[in-house]
Amino acid sequence: MSQNKVFRPDIQGLRALAVLSVMIFHCNREWLPGGYVGVDIFFVISGYLITDILLKYLSQDMPWRTSLSKFLKSRILRILPAYFFLLIVVSFFSAIWLTPVDFAYYQDSLRKASWFQSNAYFAHFSDYFAPNANELPLLHTWSLAIEIQFYLIIPLFILAVPKKHLYWLIPLLLVILTAFAEFLLSSKADQKQIVYFQLTSRIPEFLVGSCIALLKNHSTLKNNPDSPTHFLSLLGVTFIFIAFLFFSEKTPFPGLAALLPTSGAAMIILGNSKSIIAKILSTKFLVWVGTISYSLYLWHWPILAFMRYYTYTEKLTMGWIIMYWVMSFLLASFSYYFVEEFFRRKSFRQRKVAWSLLFASMVASADGNITESVSKKVSADTLPIAYTRYADPNLICHGKIVGNCIQGKKTSETDILLIGDSHAAMLNNFFHFIGEQEGFSVKVITASSCVPIEGFDTGDLQPAAKQACLNQIQAVKQHLDKSKIIFLTGYYDYQLKNPLFLSTVEHFLQKTQENHQKVYILSDIPFFKEFNPQREKHFTHSLKLPPKGKVSLGNYKKANLTIKNIAKKYGNATYIDLTTLPLFKNAPYYQGDLVYYDQHHLNEIGVQHYAKQAASILKNKVTNR
Secondary structure, three states: OOOOOOOOHHHHHHHHHHHHHHHHHHHOOOOOOOHHHHHHHHHHHHHHHHHHHHHHHHHOOOOHHHHHHHHHHHHHHHHHHHHHHHHHHHHHHHHHHOOHHHHHHHHHHHHHHHOOOHHHHHHOOOOOOOOOHHHOOOOOHHHHHHHHHHHHHHHHHHHHOOHHHHHHHHHHHHHHHHHHHHHHHHHOHHHHHHHHHOHHHHHHHHHHHHHHHHHHHOHHHHHOOOOOOHHHHHHHHHHHHHHHHHOOOOOOOOHHHHHHHHHHHHHHHHOOOOOHHHHHHOOHHHHHHHHOHHHHHHHHHHHHHHHHHHHOOOOOOHHHHHHHHHHHHHHHHHHHHHHHHHHHHOOHHHHHHHHHHHHHHHHHHHOHHHHHHHHHHHOOOOOOHHHOOOOOOOOOOEOOOOOOOEEEOOOOOOOEEEEEOHHHHOOHHHHHHHHHHHOOEEEEEEEOOEOOOOOOOOOOOOHHHHHHHHHHHHHHHHHHOOOOEEEEEOOHHHHOOOOOHHHHHHHHHHHHHHOOOEEEEEOOOOOEEOOOHHHHHHHHHHOOOOOOOOOEEOOHHHHHHHHHHHHOOOOOEEEEOOOOOHHHOOOOEEOOEEOEOOOOOEOHHHHHHHHHHHHHHHHHHHHOO
């Protein structure tokens, strides 16, 4: 920051407003449904400050290389130390706190976050078996990735373009990119997640701040900095609070909607520094919160993610909420005073030593061998691989075609087909065991979150899952007419949330009835609410913590009954109830052995028991054709 730059306590207060709104929203989105726009307020402030700094470099006739070097150095000292310190601490804690399976997902996100590419990573993140979004410790780093990416672009633009052209080029870019983001949101509803995380959709928010910096540097305002009326600041706060209270996760965002809170932030920055709003934002507490806001943003989300991972719930109890706020401020204060301030104020030699230690620790935390060894040491009783999956994902036709997709008796062809989502994919080894034992084979074609039959609604699927679903629908079409017997199953409770699913199944049954094909609809297995067998074992056995999960069954019976009633309408369809088998009597355990992989999938051990107990039932269906 240049020495002649005037300190704006009200901007620090605006930072506080931004970070507190994000923290409240992340704590409980019902309290402040549009609180997520606090991130966009941060972007406006960043756009304003960095543009203002670069314009001052230009006014001093500083060589562009010197300006660029000075700017990047200031950004490195501002962003990297606290950020890498966070990644180091969170990585080693994750190695202890997360199960080995979930820690592998964390390492993927860490590699992207280390190179400020996590926005692209989370934009396409749709792994079915990964922890929920609110349990991902580095999810919030997407905004830091976007900020760093913008820092690499904006100085080259401002320093290369003559200042007189910036006054019309930057507003023009703001309009064009906002319109482009709005176009993507309106024309590609299934890509809202990608639009939300991409750089081009967020650049306009920085440019709003850049426009304010240009106005502030214009001769008229420069000579009379307090010329805007008090009303402007009041209007800005009104805009921001309208967004806080009336926006929600359903609001198409960013695009045009982002202009409301970002314009509000711009009005406050442009407004009268002696206004009542500026005085409120300049109170000591808000200025202090604004001062530590960067570290506060860094630390608040991992704390929440770890709490939710342990408690299985997004809505925390008041005790956890109080702990969240206290820990966030404590860790943020430590990060600010002992990390951020250290790297800004200490001598070059001291910083050099600190950078070396920080870099070495960062490498150690990002090194899979080191952190994995910590994870394995903590989880000394880590389950064998057969307990951590339902089949080898590289050998089954789940979302892709691998070989001939045939399970059971070794043959090149079969007239039996199994289709469904991951609950059908879970039956690959099931039919392999029964088929080999009883002398028949089954082609198994499945897709994640998708029952690959003609007409299946892919609208709510993530882009990667959607394409895999469409591919598998085509694969099923190619084999469907050759199949005399078809098995169908899925995660019915999940699928029935889409009102189009039942009509799609009925259309499928009607078509197969016309083709004189026999369809067996298998019941879905019992599933659990707020309980993960592997996670529970990790916390209670490895970390010696009290159990938080509740072994309570979900409403699988209702979903099964709905599907059963549909099957009754068609003479070619038979519903087979396997939920009464001994395997499920004391789920998730059978004869003292853990047979579930997660809340609603069996593991390979469970699948083997399932096949043994169901073999005689299914043998009769296949052999009596």
